[in-house]
Amino acid sequence: MSSSQSNVDYQHKPLPSSFTKIGTALLAIGLIIVIIGYFIDPTRAAFNNLILLMFLVSIGLGSLFLVGIEYLGGAVWSTPFRRITEFLASVLIVIPIIAIPVYMHMHDLYHWTHNEAVQADKLLKGKEPYLNLEFFTIRIVVFLLIWLAFYFLLTKNSKKQDTSKDQGLTKKNIKISAIFMPFFALTITFSAIDWMMSLEPHWFSTIYGVYYFSGTMLAALAATTYLLIYLNERKLLFKGLNQDHYYSFGALLFAFTNFWAYIAFSQFLLIYYANMPEETFWYLARWEGSWIVFSIGLIIVHFVVPYFGLLSQPSKMNPKRLKFMSLWILFAHFYDLYWLIMPTYNKEGIVFGWMELGFPLLAVGIVALMFGLKANKQNLIPVGDPKLIRGINFRL
Numbered sequence: 484m485s486s487s488q489s490n491v492d493y494q495h496k497p498l499p500s501s502f503t504k505i506g507t508a509l510l511a512i513g514l515i516i517v518i519i520g521y522f523i524d525p526t527r528a529a530f531n532n533l534i535l536l537m538f539l540v541s542i543g544l545g546s547l548f549l550v551g552i553e554y555l556g557g558a559v560w561s562t563p564f565r566r567i568t569e570f571l572a573s574v575l576i577v578i579p580i581i582a583i584p585v586y587m588h589m590h591d592l593y594h595w596t597h598n599e600a601v602q603a604d605k606l607l608k609g610k611e612p613y614l615n616l617e618f619f620t621i622r623i624v625v626f627l628l629i630w631l632a633f634y635f636l637l638t639k640n641s642k643k644q645d646t647s648k649d650q651g652l653t654k655k656n657i658k659i660s661a662i663f664m665p666f667f668a669l670t671i672t673f674s675a676i677d678w679m680m681s682l683e684p685h686w687f688s689t690i691y692g693v694y695y696f697s698g699t700m701l702a703a704l705a706a707t708t709y710l711l712i713y714l715n716e717r718k719l720l721f722k723g724l725n726q727d728h729y730y731s732f733g734a735l736l737f738a739f740t741n742f743w744a745y746i747a748f749s750q751f752l753l754i755y756y757a758n759m760p761e762e763t764f765w766y767l768a769r770w771e772g773s774w775i776v777f778s779i780g781l782i783i784v785h786f787v788v789p790y791f792g793l794l795s796q797p798s799k800m801n802p803k804r805l806k807f808m809s810l811w812i813l814f815a816h817f818y819d820l821y822w823l824i825m826p827t828y829n830k831e832g833i834v835f836g837w838m839e840l841g842f843p844l845l846a847v848g849i850v851a852l853m854f855g856l857k858a859n860k861q862n863l864i865p866v867g868d869p870k871l872i873r874g875i876n877f878r879l
Contacts, residue, residue, distance in 0.1 A: 492722040497859045510848025516841025529588035530828040534820045535842040536581045543574035545703025547634055548667055551660035560731050562874035563864050564711050569638050570857040571706055575630050595684045607684055626670045633663045644867035671696055682827040686765040690750045697743040702816040708732040709809035712802045721864055726800040727879045733799025740789040773832035781822050785815040817843055
């Protein structure tokens with residue numbers, strides 16, 4: 484579809500066949516490994532499945548947040564790339580499917596689901612009004628319905644605008660985004676608490692939801708950055724993409740790398756300074772056995788490498804550097820989720836084998852296929868958006 488009517492040099496073309504083939508292959512290989520893993524060690528597989536779930540929530544919900552914040556903030560520079568984040572947000576559609584195996588193994592994952600343990604533990608008994616299976620189920624279902632509702636509303640109007648050119652649809656999406664933001668803040672926070680923090684029901688952190696949000700934003704931005712460079716290199720986007728566009732994404736990746744480090748260090752410092760046993764045990768568990776090496780590695784992988792990799796101004800505009808750092812940050816987020824979740828499964832040390840490889844492969848396959856299905860049917864840029872030309876001509 485040509486968008487010459489909007490004075491934009493763009494022609495819709497399907498993605499390279501290799502994109503779909505690689506995505507399908509990764510999904511198939513990952514799915515086979517996952518299924519075998521559930522037959523051999525269902526508890527270990529369930530913990531890995533939880534990592535997969537939270538990673539995909541980061542990609543899908545984080546991308547939807549980027550869509551909403553663009554509308555709400557009236558951003559211009561990101562308008563040409565909004566369709567990429569819309570396509571990535573489609574990962575939310577498969578989240579209920581990924582959540583089912585985790586939910587079926589709640590008893591293996593969560594100590595608070597054992598009634599006898601709750602009755603014998605005063606602290607768990609006090610948290611029972613919140614940490615009970617019935618209320619947990621209601622929360623999860625409501626969260627999923629909220630995410631899907633806002634996803635379909637925002638993307639429906641955006642897609643419709645491609646043909647109608649109706650500027651009123653932008654105003655509608657601004658209003659929808661304004662409603663979405665408080666729901667986003669609440670649901671991402673309580674999702675992190677419910678799915679991950681409650682793995683250790685005796686422990687708590689008031690900054691845990693913000694910690695997960697910081698990693699989510701990094702993952703969503705990294706996936707968007709990688710895909711826009713991939714598409715531009717294959718001349719599938721508009722003509723006129725420049726280094727200022729790259730710099731904007733590089734600067735955001737750098738900023739949220741620092742934000743993640745700030746939140747992570749703040750959480751650690753407050754718990755370290757207070758030195759209360761009911762809080763410190765969570766960190767001590769990650770400072771024993773081989774977990775100490777993994778914990779030090781988290782600092783290097785999630786902060787040191789991205790920080791120095793994106794520190795200079797030229798690095799933020801170099802597409803090759805941005806592609807590499809985007810993939811690195813996605814790996815770092817998976818690494819972070821492993822660090823958050825797996826010590827509950829095995830406190831003696833890290834567990835890594837063929838089973839742990841299957842879930843990341845499945846994650847990449849799901850994201851690639853969902854993106855490919857959308858990209859082959861719809862325009863890769865919002866050709867009807869009134870801000871599009873200004874976004875293409877954006878200069879710092």
